[in-house]
């Protein structure tokens with residue numbers, strides 16, 4: 078792979094299964110992500126846009142190496158860290174123990190782990206809560222800890238999935254400042270957010286994923302404008318029309334299998350609306 082490339086998706090797809098309504102019903106397999114093809118350059122700051130359920134978080138966990146695509150490839154060239162709400166933190170362990178666990182899993186030296194601990198104490202500003210089990214944290218505190226740990230790991234590729242949407246505005250602003258520093262250092266950043274203004278202000282390019290498929294990828298303002306138009310259009314629909322739009326998108330993701338009678342029922346249900 079070209080050394081200037083940070084991420085390359087080649088026909089990458091992720092398949093999930095939904096259970097039927099009744100236990101006896103067969104499940105439905107569908108594409109959470111379908112045939113993604115794109116290249117992210119090193120040092121690029123990409124905003125990921127898409128309405129609810131479009132596949133953004135699925136992409137973030139694949140990029141972070143938490144799971145693999147079921148079809149195709151997602152090649153990531155560099156160390157990566159994912160900051161997401163609740164992801165990667167063990168609820169039973171304290172904040173400090175979480176740092177030790179993460180460090181041990183990554184094979185870091187005790188010295189490096191101690192450095193990370195100090196960094197987290199300074200950045201997260203959650204005081205003695207670092208010695209409490211994470212299950213006792215508020216969502217904002219979890220976000221602070223998760224962000225601080227991943228930041229201190231100094232990854233080459235930082236993936237931020239809605240992590241700034243919880244907690245207080247002051248901390249979100251501090252994280253954005255820190256991310257700007259990383260951007261200026263030439264790190265690759267993948268920024269997933271429903272906050273279009275933040276994405277517009279912070280990113281160089283935007284990727285719009287809709288219904289599991291890559292709809293647009295390119296200039297930040299152009300993609301944000303078209304995404305905003307789509308969101309306005311969708312919000313202007315009646316409740317019934319919105320459901321029809323969601324069903325239409327979902328039907329395109331279902332993996333057709335003639336043996337699945339439940340699937341036929343799904344299609345019939347969608348057609349009958």
Ligand SMILES: Nc1ncnc2c1ncn2[C@@H]1O[C@H](COP(=O)(O)OP(=O)(O)OP(=O)(O)O)[C@@H](O)[C@H]1O
Nearest residue numbers: 093094095109127128129130131132133134135136
């Ligand atoms: N573990 C799972 N098993 C089955 N389906 C899943 C699983 N995780 C996610 N999904 C489904 O996959 C699709 C994509 O989900 P994903 O969380 O990636 O969307 P998203 O764009 O991040 O949504 P949001 O903006 O609401 O957070 C959705 O239909 C979701 O219900």
